[in-house]
Amino acid sequence: MDDRQAMLEAITLASPAMPHPNPRVGALVLDSSGAVVGRGFHEGPGRPHAEALALAEAGERAAGGTVVATLEPCRHHGRTPPCTGAILASGAARVVIGALDPDPRVAGGGAADLEAAGLQVEVGVAAAEAEALDPGYFHHRRTGRPRVTLKVAMTLDGQVAGADGTSRWITGPDARRDGHALRSRSDAVMVGAGTVLSDDPSLDVRLEGYDGPQPIPVIVAGTRPIPADRTVMGRDPIVLEPGGGGTVDLPVALRTLGEAGIVDLMVEGGPTLASALLRESLVDRIVAHVAGLVGGGVGRPAFGGVFATLADAVPVRIVSVERLGPDLRVECETGPE
Numbered sequence: 001m002d003d004r005q006a007m008l009e010a011i012t013l014a015s016p017a018m019p020h021p022n023p024r025v026g027a028l029v030l031d032s033s034g035a036v037v038g039r040g041f042h043e044g045p046g047r048p049h050a051e052a053l054a055l056a057e058a059g060e061r062a063a064g065g066t067v068v069a070t071l072e073p074c075r076h077h078g079r080t081p082p083c084t085g086a087i088l089a090s091g092a093a094r095v096v097i098g099a100l101d102p103d104p105r106v107a108g109g110g111a112a113d114l115e116a117a118g119l120q121v122e123v124g125v126a127a128a129e130a131e132a133l134d135p136g137y138f139h140h141r142r143t144g145r146p147r148v149t150l151k152v153a154m155t156l157d158g159q160v161a162g163a164d165g166t167s168r169w170i171t172g173p174d175a176r177r178d179g180h181a182l183r184s185r186s187d188a189v190m191v192g193a194g195t196v197l198s199d200d201p202s203l204d205v206r207l208e209g210y211d212g213p214q215p216i217p218v219i220v221a222g223t224r225p226i227p228a229d230r231t232v233m234g235r236d237p238i239v240l241e242p243g244g245g246g247t248v249d250l251p252v253a254l255r256t257l258g259e260a261g262i263v264d265l266m267v268e269g270g271p272t273l274a275s276a277l278l279r280e281s282l283v284d285r286i287v288a289h290v291a292g293l294v295g296g297g298v299g300r301p302a303f304g305g306v307f308a309t310l311a312d313a314v315p316v317r318i319v320s321v322e323r324l325g326p327d328l329r330v331e332c333e334t335g336p337e
């Protein structure tokens with residue numbers, strides 16, 4: 001098994017995990033002949049790190065071997081001891097790292113410590129895939145804010161509801177299941193007050209057989225009171241209260257959510273909130289479910305406000321297009337490539 005293959009296997013090991021605010025990390029230990037003798041992935045705060053688990057399984061077979069880790073091993077004492085210490089104690093000769101850890105407590109220091117101790121250290125093996133294992137983590141540590149995924153179900157002509165507010169259901173069951181799968185990979189799901197009042201969503205994951213964690217509901221409250229009998233109010237939501245101007249300061253709100261350990265935030269509308277986030281450059285990814293339906297007039301456009309001139313349009317990169325039964329799933333990213 002070469003370094004890249006081993007890294008891809010470590011990524012696969014870790015990908016189902018939901019360890020936030022900690023990173024998703026996978027690790028393998030190869031003995032001196034290159035055979036896999038240990039595997040591990042991090043399950044979450046307070047649980048052992050991936051490298052520690054893989055080294056524990058490998059035992060003495062790690063001596064002279066290679067530790068493969070999707071993320072740079074940590075060098076600090078948190079709730080668990082530093083992984084650099086465990087690697088040094090194991091007698092491993094090489095360390096292969098996918099991505100450097102942007103957390104300021106590590107930030108290249110883990111790799112440097114291992115190198116200084118005489119180990120051979122390779123950094124950047126399948127780096128893009130290693131970062132794609134947990135893009136929210138990298139975004140969160142670099143910006144202090146959660147990575148924001150805006151999910152929107154729209155007609156072919158970009159409307160999310162009729163003029164009377166009806167929106168159930170624009171898309172079919174496959175697209176709705178995809179929406180629940182996106183929720184299951186999010187630490188929190190946010191909507192504006194308008195959506196709570198008109199749709200009474202529960203914002204939970206409802207997938208057959210799902211028993212993973214439920215995302216925290218987040219409500220962007222405004223001037224209208226939100227009645228206590230709304231379904232989401234029974235789920236202990238985070239309610240972001242408006243400031244003096246009657247609206248929530250969204251950059252401040254996202255920073256607050258980041259400080260609370262929310263790494264991946266899904267936003268499910270509505271158009272007023274979606275538009276405000278887009279204009280503040282706070283949307284990182286858009287997942288649009290586009291239905292084979294044409295509103296054929298002005299109902300509720302996916303983004304509120306006025307699109308005054310073409311120069312105001314926000315460029316996004318379409319990264320994938322997929323069919324979901326009768327609907328299309330279009331995934332886009334904002335910001336530089």
Ligand SMILES: NC(=O)c1ccc[n+]([C@@H]2O[C@H](COP(=O)([O-])OP(=O)(O)OC[C@H]3O[C@@H](n4cnc5c(N)ncnc54)[C@H](OP(=O)(O)O)[C@@H]3O)[C@@H](O)[C@H]2O)c1
Binds near residue numbers: 160224247
């Ligand atoms: N198809 C879909 O994917 C989808 C998803 C969600 C919603 N919808 C549809 O969208 C409609 C509701 O959308 P909406 O635009 O009325 O409501 P919204 O975007 O969910 O909520 C907007 C409200 O949030 C409050 N708010 C406070 N601070 C804000 C800020 N900084 N930026 C934006 N809003 C802030 C304001 O409440 P106050 O007005 O009380 O001050 C504002 O009117 C419904 O018809 C629903 O069915 C469709």
